[in-house]
Each structure stands twice: as C-alpha cells, then as structure tokens.
Amino acid sequence: MSVAAVQARNVSKQYPGARGVQALSGITTDIPAGRFVSILGPSGCGKSTFLRCVAGLENITGGELLVNGSKVQGPPDGVGMVFQRDALLEWRNIRKNILLPVEFAKKRPQDYTDKVNHLLDLVGLSDFGHSYPRELSGGMRQRAAICRALVDDPSLLLMDEPFGALDAFTRDQMNFELQRIWMETKNTVLFVTHGISEAVYLGDVVMVFSPRPGRLMETITIDLPRPRPLSVRETPEFGRYTAHIRSLFEEMGLIKEGA
Numbered sequence: 701m702s703v704a705a706v707q708a709r710n711v712s713k714q715y716p717g718a719r720g721v722q723a724l725s726g727i728t729t730d731i732p733a734g735r736f737v738s739i740l741g742p743s744g745c746g747k748s749t750f751l752r753c754v755a756g757l758e759n760i761t762g763g764e765l766l767v768n769g770s771k772v773q774g775p776p777d778g779v780g781m782v783f784q785r786d787a788l789l790e791w792r793n794i795r796k797n798i799l800l801p802v803e804f805a806k807k808r809p810q811d812y813t814d815k816v817n818h819l820l821d822l823v824g825l826s827d828f829g830h831s832y833p834r835e836l837s838g839g840m841r842q843r844a845a846i847c848r849a850l851v852d853d854p855s856l857l858l859m860d861e862p863f864g865a866l867d868a869f870t871r872d873q874m875n876f877e878l879q880r881i882w883m884e885t886k887n888t889v890l891f892v893t894h895g896i897s898e899a900v901y902l903g904d905v906v907m908v909f910s911p912r913p914g915r916l917m918e919t920i921t922i923d924l925p926r927p928r929p930l931s932v933r934e935t936p937e938f939g940r941y942t943a944h945i946r947s948l949f950e951e952m953g954l955i956k957e958g959a
C-alpha cells in the first residue's frame with residue numbers, strides 16, 4: 701500500500717510571543733499521493749500556516765505531520781512551492797529563474813535543458829525563455845513560477861493563492877491550464893484559495909477550514925469528471941457543491957444575507 705503524501709495527526713500551531721496566535725488546532729487528515737486538494741477558508745484561518753508547516757518553513761507545536769512517510773523537520777525533499785506573488789528574480793531571464801531550484805540542489809543546469817523546454821511548452825511560454833520577468837504579463841509570470849516549482853519533479857506541489865493577484869479572465873485561464881498541467885504531472889497538489897468556485901473546479905477534494913484557530917470543518921469529495929471544462933461551473937452538479945460550501949460558511953457566520 702502506498703504511503704499518503706501528507707499525514708496530519710491532531711496538528712496544532714501556536715505562534716510564539718506574548719500574543720502568540722493559535723493558528724491551527726486539531727488538524728487530522730490523510731492526503732493520498734496524486735490527489736489535487738483545495739484548501740478553502742476565511743482570511744486568517746491558518747491556510748498559509750498549514751502549507752508552511754507542510755513545507756517545513758514553520759514548526760508545528762502539537763501533533764504529528766508526515767510528508768511521504770517522514771516527519772517534517774525542515775523543508776522535505778521533493779516539494780515545490782508557488783506563492784501569490786511570483787517571486788521571480790528580475791535580473792534573471794525566465795529560463796534562469798526556472799532553473800533556480802536545480803542550482804539550489806547543486807545539480808547541473810545543463811542536464812535540465814529538455815525539462816525546461818518541455819515545461820515552457822506546457823505553459824505556452826516557449827518563446828519567452830530568454831525574456832526577463834518585467835517583459836511578461838502577470839499571468840505569464842505566474843506560469844513561469846509554476847514551471848520553476850515543477851522543474852525538479854516535486855512529488856508535492858504547494859500553491860498558496862497563486863492566482864489571487866490576477867484579473868478574473870486570466871485567473872479562469874490559469875485554472876484551466878493548471879488542471880491540464882496537473883493531469884500530465886500527476887503530483888500531489890495542496891492549493892490554498894479564498895474562492896469557493898476555484899476550489900471546487902480544481903479539487904478532487906475541498907478541505908474547508910473554520911475561522912481561527914483553523915480546524916478542519918469538512919472534507920468534500922468533488923466527483924466531477926476530468927478534464928473539467930470551465931463551463932462545468934454552470935452545471936447543477938457544480939452548483940450543488942458550491943451551495944453546500946456556502947451553507948457551511950453561513951453556519952460559521954461568515955456569509956450573512958438580509959437584515
């Protein structure tokens with residue numbers, strides 16, 4: 701039996717300091733390898749904290765957290781990250797930005813030429829490898845950041861609101877493209893978002909977090925066939941998922957209608 705990509709047992713996180721915030725409480729979940737998991741919740745509920753704990757960038761203060769069967773103690777091998785701001789280095793061209801993780805891992809960039817070509821092709825940036833970040837639009841920059849996260853074949857891809865800064869049209873396009881890329885790479889993805897529709901569209905499952913301290917309220921399996929066209933969002937099946945999630949937020953007092 702294969703080991704789950706991420707196993708959390710009663711994970712909690714309290715930030716240090718006199719007013720140390722309790723960001724997470726009692727998170728228990730098993731995420732099988734190859735699954736696309738959307739993490740959805742209100743602002744400040746600990747979504748980024750959870751991702752940072754999985755990435756080994758923050759220590760948990762209670763419970764147990766395993767990535768690929770090993771306890772997280774510092775950044776685990778085989779993890780790629782994409783953030784809301786693409787964090788491309790302005791003085792490096794796109795190819796050299798994509799090769800950063802390879803350099804960090806002290807591997808030979810020249811061994812990755814084909815891989816970079818393939819990734820650029822996959823995200824439609826083949827003509828921009830020698831361009832600099834400032835010459836690209838926001839969506840193109842974020843696609844380059846996705847290539848960088850994928851270049852060393854991570855088994856686990858952590859995405860923290862990667863499309864949050866994009867306009868609605870570009871965001872839709874990126875959602876569709878991310879699904880296509882993931883269907884080819886089949887790595888495990890943890891995708892943090894505020895958007896109910898985005899979470900349902902992309903996810904095999906949606907983990908819904910409660911307000912702070914973040915607890916796992918419900919894990920919803922999204923049983924919609926792939927590839928999912930963007931128009932799936934107009935179907936009754938899709939609407940049932942989003943309505944259910946909206947009702948959870950209403951129960952939490954986060955969405956109020958009327959007087």
Ligand SMILES: Nc1ncnc2c1ncn2[C@@H]1O[C@H](COP(=O)(O)OP(=O)(O)OP(=O)(O)O)[C@@H](O)[C@H]1O
Pocket residue numbers: 715716721722723741742743744745746747748749750894912
């Ligand atoms: N480095 C830190 N030190 C102290 N407190 C922190 C730190 N990072 C986050 N917090 C606190 O932990 C809580 C959870 O923050 P986190 O960024 O994980 O939430 P989030 O769900 O990702 O929010 P958003 O959706 O607004 O990005 C917040 O109350 C925040 O103020």
